[in-house]
Amino acid sequence: MPRGMLKSRRLRRVFVKAPGGNTKLQYKERKPSKAVCAHCKKVLAGVPYATSAEMRNMPKTAKRPQRPYGGVLCSTCMRKVLQEKARSEK
Numbered sequence: 664m665p666r667g668m669l670k671s672r673r674l675r676r677v678f679v680k681a682p683g684g685n686t687k688l689q690y691k692e693r694k695p696s697k698a699v700c701a702h703c704k705k706v707l708a709g710v711p712y713a714t715s716a717e718m719r720n721m722p723k724t725a726k727r728p729q730r731p732y733g734g735v736l737c738s739t740c741m742r743k744v745l746q747e748k749a750r751s752e753k
C-alpha cells in the first residue's frame with residue numbers, strides 16, 4: 664500500500680521499465696499549464712513548459728524572450744502595445 668501522499672493524484676504515475684525487465688511505478692511532479700499571452704491568450708513561444716524544479720535550474724535568459732514584455736505578451740500584441748505607447752507620447 665502506498666504512502667498517503669502517493670494515494671492522492673497530486674503526483675502523476677509513470678511506469679518505468681527497470682533493467683531487470685520488470686516495470687516499476689514512479690511518481691513524478693505534474694507539469695504546469697502553458698504560458699499564454701496576457702492579451703490574446705495564445706500559447707507563448709520561447710517560454711519553456713517545464714516543472715518548477717526544471718525551471719529553477721534554467722538560466723533566466725532561457726525562461727522568456729529577451730524583449731520588452733517578454734514572457735507576458737506575444738510578439739504581435741507587444742508590437743501593438745509599443746505602437747500605441749509611441750502614439751500617445753506625442
Ligand SMILES: [Zn+2]
Nearest residue numbers: 700703737740
Ligand atoms: Zn497576444
